[in-house]
Amino acid sequence: MSKEITSREQDYSQWYNDLVIKGGLADYSAVRGCMVIKPYGYSIWEKIQRTLDDMFKATGHVNAYFPLFIPKSFLSKEAAHVEGFAKECAVVTHYRLKNSPDGKGIIVDPDAKLEEELIVRPTSETIIWNTYKDWITSYRDLPLLINQWANVVRWEMRTRLFLRTAEFLWQEGHTAHATKEEAVEETMKMLGVYADFAEQWMAIPVIKGYKTANERFAGAEDTYCIEALMQDGKALQAGTSHFLGQNFAKAFDVKFVTKENKSEFVWATSWGVSTRLIGALIMAHSDDKGLILPPKLAPIQVVIVPIYKTEEQLATINEKATEIKKSLEAKGISVKYDNDDKQKPGWKFAEYEMKGVPIRIAMGPRDIENGTVEIARRDTGEKHTYSFTDLTTKVEHLLEQIQLNIFQKALDYRDEHITRADTWDEFVDVLENKTGFVAAHWDGTSETELKIKEKTKATIRCIELNAHAEEGKCILTGNPSHKRVLFAKAY
RNA sequence: CGGGGUGUAGCGCAGUUGGCUAGCGUACCUGCUUUGGGAGCAGGGGGUCCCUGGUUCGAGUCCAGGUACCCCGACCA
Incomplete structure (x- = not known):
């Protein structure tokens, strides 16, 4: 009753907003175009981060961190790059505030003007390549394989929760190589990492391809991408991997000495995915009852809801539920046992459906008596009664099936379209x-x-x-x- | 930046032709009854009606200006 979701048919945009807000993923903030990512939404991002980070490490990359601010002059060193980003930059011009002369509030102190304005990074190529210049002198320094987890700001005209916010979280990989071939190989390797992640973890089928000149990243020679299809038939770019050629090396004068003692410009790549992935996740799978999250990224994979009339019944259920929870957790499954007595079972059912929890286990006196539980899967809505025996194995299998099923469903839809x-x-x-x-x-x-x-x-x-x-x-x-x-x- | 919409309790909203104590649902607090699909009854607390100015005996309501956010488009991940 309290939380109605607009149906997709009625208003697709509103449906999306309802899922984000009523599903507890994020909220509008006091700042134009910027959202607050709430704990439930952030925990999805944490899972995305953890998984991708492992994949990056496994492919030889390490993390580092570069400044939030970029001197204005850096941005203009690569011509195409500045042209692409100039129109959406937040600029820091002063470093101090003071009390307003009229005693009301506070103003920017005009005496505290910066010598050179600072740009809040819309992407970090320039500050990173300015740094790489000092780090790279010889072929022995290459390849340089670095990733950064960061926030960036792009002052978009119109924003949408997760899909396009003025500030967003992302990772950006920036690599330097001795040869063109190696850089191209890196570009393709990371595109593959993104595609694997999208399909195997997010359960979203993607098409790997490259962009035309019009759609290319500002400053890239080639932009490769993974494209996903949302339920309203619109495409969403879910990740990009750029072959930057020697553009940034030339702009920031990054040269290395080869084995043959020749001085050459290095070859570069950059690649990134952002919190936009969460938007893709929401739109790819969910329905009119709420979110449907792939088990591999769901913050809560299994929720257990007790049904009881008396304290004695609750005590019995508590005991059994805790036992089930422990055995599931021993298999690495994240379980929430919700015995909060402030809400009734019906409310909880609706709530966890809204939140996209893949599996719900309900246990009542009837179940205790029969040695069973009721298991409902979020993706199909099917409910079945299972005995306690081998419950953990069943749940494990079910989670796998749900993961595969929602991928297959998205794949069928994509292929039909x-x-x-x-x-x-x-x-x-x-x-x-x-x-x-x-x-x-x-x-x-x-x-x-x-x-x-x-x-x-x-x-x-x-x-x-x-x-x-x-x-x-x-x-x-x-x-x-x-x-x-x-x-x-x-x- | 163009078009449309909305700002009233935590959230969702109503508020007539300007009228006297600003209301409804929900959430919250207390108590009792309930618990296998968003519980019921009773009692209770909670307000800068977006801001500024104007008209008026009197403004949530009328007028002017401002501001914030949302949706559609152009720009972009």
């Missing part, structure tokens, strides 16, 4: 009515891409890595094309 279009009318029709990805021919020019965007709001999400050669004609101009690319409306 990749549509080939060969005529303009067909193309527009799919984008308008069926939605999702449209695989179509494109003549390879930025002009055509922009015209299509103007007409349909769809952009080229990526050119698939495994796109096979196929002769055809551009959907708009009819000019020759050698493979299809994926268009979609996107977040």
